[in-house]
Amino acid sequence: MTKGKIWQVFFYLLGITALEFFIALYLIPKGIVSHGVGNFAYIVLTLVKAFYIVAYFMHLKFEKFAFKTSIVVSLIFIIYFIILMLTEGSYMHLHMN
Amino acid sequence: MSTTVSPLDRVKTGAWNGGKSPFDVEYGKIMMWFFLLSDAFTFSAFLIYYGAQRFSKLTWPDPDLVFQSIPGVADHGYPLVFVGIMTFILIMSSVTMVLAVEAGHRNAKKEVVNWMIWTIVGGLMFLGCQALEWTHLHHEGYWWGSFPASYTGVDTIGALQFANLFFTITGFHGFHVFTGVLINIIILSMTLAGVFEKRGSYLMVEKVGLYWHFVDLVWVFVFTFFYLV
Numbered sequence: 001m002t003k004g005k006i007w008q009v010f011f012y013l014l015g016i017t018a019l020e021f022f023i024a025l026y027l028i029p030k031g032i033v034s035h036g037v038g039n040f041a042y043i044v045l046t047l048v049k050a051f052y053i054v055a056y057f058m059h060l061k062f063e064k065f066a067f068k069t070s071i072v073v074s075l076i077f078i079i080y081f082i083i084l085m086l087t088e089g090s091y092m093h094l095h096m097n
Numbered sequence: 098m099s100t101t102v103s104p105l106d107r108v109k110t111g112a113w114n115g116g117k118s119p120f121d122v123e124y125g126k127i128m129m130w131f132f133l134l135s136d137a138f139t140f141s142a143f144l145i146y147y148g149a150q151r152f153s154k155l156t157w158p159d160p161d162l163v164f165q166s167i168p169g170v171a172d173h174g175y176p177l178v179f180v181g182i183m184t185f186i187l188i189m190s191s192v193t194m195v196l197a198v199e200a201g202h203r204n205a206k207k208e209v210v211n212w213m214i215w216t217i218v219g220g221l222m223f224l225g226c227q228a229l230e231w232t233h234l235h236h237e238g239y240w241w242g243s244f245p246a247s248y249t250g251v252d253t254i255g256a257l258q259f260a261n262l263f264f265t266i267t268g269f270h271g272f273h274v275f276t277g278v279l280i281n282i283i284i285l286s287m288t289l290a291g292v293f294e295k296r297g298s299y300l301m302v303e304k305v306g307l308y309w310h311f312v313d314l315v316w317v318f319v320f321t322f323f324y325l326v
Contacts (some may be wrong), residue, residue, distance in 0.1 A: 001199060002199075003196065003199060006196060007192070010188065014185075017181070017184055020325060021177060021181060024161075024176075024325055025176070025177060039325075039326050042321050042326055043321065045321075046317055046321040049317045050317055053191070053310055053313060053314045053317065054314065056195075057194075057195050057306075057310045058307055058310045058311070063121075064121050064122070066120060067130075077138070082141075082145050082148070086149060088149055088153075089148065089150065089151070089152025089153040090152050091153075092149075092152075093152055096153065
């Protein structure tokens with residue numbers, strides 16, 4: 001990766017973080033967006049940041065397809081775990097409180 | 098006699114026919130990736146448990162109220178500012194790490210040394226900030242198993258879980274940063290000693306780079322789920 005590309009990715013990461021701060025410190029307190037929309041935006045922006053770090057800084061984008069797949073497909077387990085545990089959390093919210 | 102080779106005798110040259118590395122990634126680097134994958138599962142387990150706890154409680158401490166101080170500057174009134182500085186430091190040190198890797202590709206020893214030093218400085222600065230933040234929260238009454246007396250009634254249940262999970266998860270992340278700094282120092286010493294120069298490849302810098310970026314990656318998620326959401 002060239003130096004130019006590295007700094008470009010850095011500015012993307014910085015820009016996304018700045019956008020998150022803008023949502024947290026301006027848009028939500030002023031009531032322009034609700035907490036729910038804000039949280040959704042945070043998660044999407046976080047995943048975009050994660051993509052840039054893994055794809056460019058960790059160079060995964062430029063590896064062979066088979067290698068990329070072997071890493072990324074395993075993350076399905078994490079998604080499944082999120083679904084399981086958040087369902088469990090909601091259930092406890094209803095029945096324990 | 099015919100010189101044509103039957104299809105069965107023809108030497109196979111595809112990626113999966115043996116004789117070459119199908120991933121085209123060096124062994125140690127593949128192992129680093131698989132270690133990071135397992136580490137990602139560990140961190141996900143922590144963060145998902147945090148999510149489940151937060152979903153299950155009636156109330157949860159408001160991050161804008163918990164994290165609103167800049168240690169040594171202001172006691173309250175500045176939500177997110179200090180953690181913003183910490184995030185910036187960690188992203189910056191990730192950038193200097195890639196620059197070290199890039200210099201390694203060109204076998205530029207001096208530049209590798211230079212960028213590795215900046216990466217280590219960034220890591221130490223981040224750890225210092227985290228120590229300040231922990232000290233501040235501890236003074237306010239947060240610790241494993243304790244929370245400020247300002248929480249009463251039903252609020253105490255969420256506050257207790259918040260305190261436990263905050264110190265456990267940021268502590269586990271901080272421990273990763275700490276080991277990352279140690280490994281970076283080892284790699285810096287090896288670079289200075291000319292080990293990689295003799296070897297003709299700075300691949301080790303790439304491997305610790307992967308670990309360092311992973312630490313940055315985890316912070317991105319910790320930052321979102323503890324400080325923003």
